[in-house]
Each structure stands twice: as C-alpha cells, then as structure tokens.
Amino acid sequence: MSSTGCQKKIQVSVFTDVTQNQFVSEIYPKRLPVIIRGQDIGPCIDCWKSTEYLGKKGGNKEVKIHVSPTPQMDFINKNFLYRSLPFSELVKRAGEDKHTEYFISETEKYYLRAVGDNPRTDIADINKQFPELADDISIPPFFSPDRFFSSVFRISSNGIQLWTHYDVMDNILIQVTGSKRVVLFSPQDANYMYLNGDKSEVLDIDNPDLEKYPNFINATRYEGVLQAGDILFIPALWFHNVIALEFGIAVNVFWKHLDDNLYDNKDTYGNKDLTPASRAMQIMDRAMKALEELPDSYKDFYARRLIARIERKCLQKSFPP
Ligand SMILES: O=C(O)CCC(=O)C(=O)O
Numbered sequence: 081m082s083s084t085g086c087q088k089k090i091q092v093s094v095f096t097d098v099t100q101n102q103f104v105s106e107i108y109p110k111r112l113p114v115i116i117r118g119q120d121i122g123p124c125i126d127c128w129k130s131t132e133y134l135g136k137k138g139g140n141k142e143v144k145i146h147v148s149p150t151p152q153m154d155f156i157n158k159n160f161l162y163r164s165l166p167f168s169e170l171v172k173r174a175g176e177d178k179h180t181e182y183f184i185s186e187t188e189k190y191y192l193r194a195v196g197d198n199p200r201t202d203i204a205d206i207n208k209q210f211p212e213l214a215d216d217i218s219i220p221p222f223f224s225p226d227r228f229f230s231s232v233f234r235i236s237s238n239g240i241q242l243w244t245h246y247d248v249m250d251n252i253l254i255q256v257t258g259s260k261r262v263v264l265f266s267p268q269d270a271n272y273m274y275l276n277g278d279k280s281e282v283l284d285i286d287n288p289d290l291e292k293y294p295n296f297i298n299a300t301r302y303e304g305v306l307q308a309g310d311i312l313f314i315p316a317l318w319f320h321n322v323i324a325l326e327f328g329i330a331v332n333v334f335w336k337h338l339d340d341n342l343y344d345n346k347d348t349y350g351n352k353d354l355t356p357a358s359r360a361m362q363i364m365d366r367a368m369k370a371l372e373e374l375p376d377s378y379k380d381f382y383a384r385r386l387i388a389r390i391e392r393k394c395l396q397k398s399f400p401p
C-alpha cells in the first residue's frame with residue numbers, strides 16, 4: 081500500500097495459474113478485484129493479433145462505435161460522436177494511429193462496446209453476433225453457465241480512456257490483445273465518486289479537479305495493468321476506469337450472481353440498478369418531496385433523522401463484507 085498525493089493506492093493482486101476451484105472457493109468470495117494470469121483462453125490469443133484475420137472472420141457487419149477527437153472520452157460534454165462502421169473497417173482504423181478516412185480528425189480514437197442486434201431488446205453475445213470469432217475464445221469456467229448474461233466485444237484505439245462507471249453484475253474482463261491500465265474503486269467509496277447515474281463525473285482521475293471534486297481524494301485507488309491474456313475479475317458495483325495502453329481487443333462476460341428476480345428484466349447492458357434498489361431510490365425521492373412541505377428548519381431536522389436511520393440500519397461497517 082502506498083499513496084500518491086493524498087489518495088490511498090493499492091495494487092490489484094495478480095494470481096497466476098488459478099484453477100476453477102481456487103477461483104470459486106478462495107478468490108471469488110472475497111469480492112475484491114483481481115487479475116488472473118495464465119488462463120487458457122483459446123487460439124484468440126494468437127490469431128486476434130492480426131487485424132486482417134479479425135476483419136475477415138468478423139465480417140462487414142455494421143457496428144456502432146464511439147469516435148473521440150481526444151483519448152479521454154467525456155460523457156458530460158459529449159466530446160465524442162456515435163457513428164457506424166463495418167466491423168472489419170473499425171478493426172483496421174482502431175489499429176492505426178493516423179487515418180486516411182475519418183469522421184473528425186486523422187488522429188481520432190475509436191471505441192467499440194458491442195451491443196445486441198436490437199440494442200433495446202437484445203443482449204450482446206459474441207456467439208450470436210460474431211459466431212466465427214466466438215469459436216476462437218474459451219471463457220474460463222468461473223461461474224455456472226446457466227448464470228451467463230452477456231459477452232461483450234470491446235475494441236479500443238491506443239490511448240482511449242473509458243470513464244469510471246459501475247455495472248450491476250459480476251464480470252470478467254478478458255484482455256485478449258493489447259495492454260490496458262485499469263483503476264478501480266470500492267462500492268464503499270461511492271460517496272467520493274460524484275456519481276451521475278452509473279458514471280463518475282471525475283473524468284481525469286490522474287489529475288482530478290479537487291476544487292470541484294474535493295472528496296475524490298478520499299477514494300482508495302486500486303490499480304493494475306492487464307497484459308494480453310490477462311483476466312480482470314470486476315465484482316458487481318466496483319467502479320472501474322480503463323485506459324488502453326495499446327490498440328487492443330477484449331471480451332467481457334457478465335453473469336448473474338444473485339436471484340434472477342432482483343435484476344431489471346429490461347436491462348440489456350448489465351448496468352441497470354437492481355429492482356429493489358431502483359424502488360428504494362424512487363421512495364427516497366418521494367420522502368424528499370414530502371419534506372419539501374415543511375419549513376426549512378423542520379426539513380433539516382427530519383432529514384438528519386432519516387440519514388441517521390439509514391446509516392444505522394443499512395450501512396455495513398466492515399470491508400470486505
Ligand atoms: O475494457 C474496457 O474497455 C471496459 C471494460 C468494462 O467496462 C467492463 O468490462 O465492464
């Protein structure tokens with residue numbers, strides 16, 4: 081454990097040659113992010129190094145992508161465009177630093193988060209959308225196949241940074257080619273993240289604006305570098321921020337580790353809050369509306385009492401749980 085500036089920093093642990101049993105019985109229950117190295121993920125580790133191969137096997141299917149003029153994508157000011165490209169063209173462009181054909185500029189960056197055929201109703205599944213490429217990757221048996229939710233292609237230009245966000249399902253991020261820096265924050269640090277829905281407004285986590293986000297410094301930073309072939313376990317609700325250190329291809333797999341009925345059945349991305357949580361937030365909105373009927377001093381008094389009750393009844397004191 082060390083600290084840069086004032087933020088506490090922890091290296092994400094790396095485990096090598098982990099058996100299925102070790103993952104399930106020793107690593108997974110701790111619910112901490114870990115990097116798993118040396119798993120057999122299939123022939124993709126070699127053949128996906130070739131953008132020509134990827135283009136040929138992935139085909140010309142149109143994919144929706146983020147195109148950004150700068151490496152850091154900004155969801156607040158929307159500095160990126162949504163565009164479509166044939167998969168093979170995307171792979172080619174994402175692999176080059178300068179483009180002859182482009183949307184914004186010759187050094188623009190690309191990011192693909194694959195979606196289902198109908199993004200509103202279908203769930204991303206590489207077996208369905210990219211069956212020929214799916215044959216090249218084997219998903220490690222870290223969860224029961226009947227709990228599978230989605231498998232998502234992630235293609236990144238060198239340098240592109242995805243904002244800090246959380247997902248509601250357990251997840252393994254399989255980095256097939258290229259390396260990536262990952263930074264994670266515990267769900268228990270949620271109050272320091274300046275959330276806007278599932279995303280943190282602190283875009284520049286390496287040089288945060290502490291006048292605007294003074295409490296961000298209190299969040300403990302878990303950091304690691306994924307090499308090609310590494311797998312990052314991202315427990316549900318852990319915030320994660322990702323920078324591609326090179327052009328790279330990844331596949332992440334979400335699975336449902338809780339009861340089916342807790343998940344929102346309209347969630348196609350794995351990021352809609354669990355239904356009891358959404359309900360609680362709506363009820364809270366109503367509680368706040370009710371307090372609005374009171375004079376300020378009463379509102380303040382009852383708000384303090386509500387916060388104290390929630391703190392006493394709902395917060396977990398110790399971590400890990
Ligand atoms: O690797 C990436 O580009 C993002 C990964 C991610 O957000 C996820 O696996 O949930």
Ligand SMILES: [Fe+2]
Binds near residue numbers: 245246247320
């Ligand atoms: Fe994510």
